[in-house]
Amino acid sequence: MSIRFYDTKQAQIRDFVPLIEGEASLYYCGATVQGMPHVGHVRSAIAFDILTRWLEATGHAVTVVRNVTDIDDKILEKSAASYAEDFEEDEDYLAREPWFALAYRFEQEFAQAYDVLGVRRPTYEPRATGHIPEMHGLIAQLIERGHAYPALDDSGDVYFDVRSWKDYGTLTRQNIDDMQGATDADPRGKRDARDFxxxxxxxxxxxxxxxxxxxxxxxxxxxxLECSAMVTKYLGTEFDIHGGGLDLRFPHHENELAQSTAAGHGFANFWMHNGMVTYEGEKMSKSIGNTISPAQMLELATPRVVRYFLGQAHYRSQLDYRPASLAEAGSAVERIDTFIANALERIHQVSTGSDFDIDMHHFEVTEDFAAAMNEDLNVPQALAALHATVRAGNTALAAGDLEAADAALQQVMAMTYTLGLDDAGSGEAGSDAAEHRALDMLIHSQLAARDAARAAKDWAAADAIRDALAAAGIVVEDSAAGARWSLK
Known part of the structure; x- marks a missing residue:
């Protein structure tokens, strides 16, 4: 079955045929590091992380580029504002955080959020400030081709001439005369108010x-300009997929497309945009107090649950957060994890939290899961296939059909791997999964000592180990498959 994606530019779902067979090149817009990551940033990153994982699962060698915008009006404004605030309280305000330090600090916050939620690092993550020569080259090309001009005043600005490019507006299917801006030339040295x-x-x-x-x-x-210069540097003048949030379509992506194609570049073969996150049906806004950040979500639920919630909707649709959303996602994740834990213990005598190898180069997801992912990355349908397999696996365990249960286990683990659920919480920072694995190893060393004591009929030693674990809040249950533990 072919892979099909919705192409925003052509406004239709069409077959994905990579420019180079067996490879895929993806660029998606990263953060403007002016502040802490918000839930929209993370939702977008998870959507394109799932896309990358599925392309890899279907045999593609994927090159991913995600930029960091580390110079921007807003970054300078935030830095200047922090200086002004410090000046009122501290005579040593000039020693405070400059713009580049502010940008780097927030860049690290984004990296931590991505890591904790299982968003894998891209192949390349270029910063805008590291690619000034490439930007100069692109501007020179555009001036030479008659699509850009130095400002008509002495400001030193250089503008793209939107009326010089007949295809301007094709991404968002707008007529230039209907776009934002006055009909007369802007006094800041532009020929047209829409020139950027x-x-x-x-x-x-x-x-x-x-x-x-x-x-x-x-x-x-x-x-x-920054994105066009960076994507060309790492993926060439023509590549497979350009992605980003729906809010970037205009003017950012429209302008990227115009300046790149006007320079003679083929640019992106597909444009893919993820939908926004709302709060009980309304746009999130700090002014009305209906926002929730990734950090706040992680205070309410584990990284695995937060990843499940943010990745569960179709990437093009709106994702609506409600107070009960994380609890519902938690219940869904618990059903998956309970089956995996039970199956590992019953079939492979592997304890919860321990490593269990599955060869992801020869993994098998279900046909329904693959069909859903191949049809425009339909994660809701893919999750339905995942949960159907969990139910089938539980039925097989209850019937004692361990062969069928093992087949379901392998499929479930392959599907959770593909959706990135296995990596959530295993990042460099705040690793709940790593902590659980460490605790599991320590407890099982005690359980092994208890088993040895029981085998030697040293009941006092065995009981002492059990009592010590109970005092630490750990409940031990004995079964035919061996002892298992849980927290009180």
Whole structure:
């Protein structure tokens, strides 16, 4: 069965045929590191992480690029605001955090959130500030081709001339005359109000460190230019998939497409956009207090449960958060994990939390799961297939059909691996899964000592071990498959 994805540009689902057979190239927009990650950032990263995993599962060698926008108006504004606040309280305010330190600090916060929720690191994660020469080259190409011009005033800005490119507006299917902006030229040196900045000339209010020399004068890159330069650097002038949140379609992705194709690049073969996250049907807004952050979610549920919730909807649909959402996701994850734990103990005599190898190069998901994922990454249908397999596995365990139960176990583990549930919580920071594995190893060493004492009929020693575990809040249950433990 062929893989099919919805292409935002063509507004239809079509077959995915990679530019190079057996390979896939994906670029998706990462964070502008001006503040803490919000739930929309993480939802997008999880969606494209699942896409990457499925492409790999279907035999593709995937190259993933996720950028970091570490120079931007908002970053400079946040840094300046923090200086102003410090000035009121601290005479040593000039020693406070500069813009590049602020950006790097929040970049690490994003990396931690991604790691904890099982979003694998991309092949390349370029920062905008590390690619200024590539941006200069792209601007020069556009000027030479007649699609860009230095500002009509002496600001040092360079603008993309949207009316010079007949295909401007094709991604969002808009007519240029119906777009935002006045009909008269903007007084800031533009020919047309809709022209957008490729290079922003240095202003006296800018920090000196936020400026680079260029053929058009000192300054810094425009937001849209950054992505086009970075994707070309790492994936070439034509690649398979460009992704990002639905809110980036216009103007960001529209402008990326225009400047890249105007420079003569084939650019993205597919455009894929994930939907937004809402709170009880309404757009999240700090002003009305209906927001929840990834950090807050992780205070309410384990990383595995948070990953399940944020990845469970179809990537193109709206994901609605309600107060009961994480509890519902937790119940779903518990059903999966209980079956895996029971099957491992019954069939393989492997304790909960221990490593159990499955060769993911020869894994077998169910046909229904594969069909759902192949049809525009339909995760809701894929999860339905996963839970159906869990139910079948439980039925097989109850009937004592260990061969059928083992087949279901292998399929369930393959499906959870593909959805990234196995990696959630195993990141570098805040690893609940790692802590559980460590605790499990310690407890099972005690249970092994207890088994040895019982075999030697040293009942006092065996009881002492059990009592010590009970005092620590650990309940031991003996069964024909061996002892198992749980927390009170």
């Amino acid at each position: 900045a490729l290079w922003k000339g240095y202003k006296a209010t800018d920090p000196a460190t936020a400026s680079w020399p260029s053929p058009w004068g000192p300054g810094r890159p425009g937001w849209h």
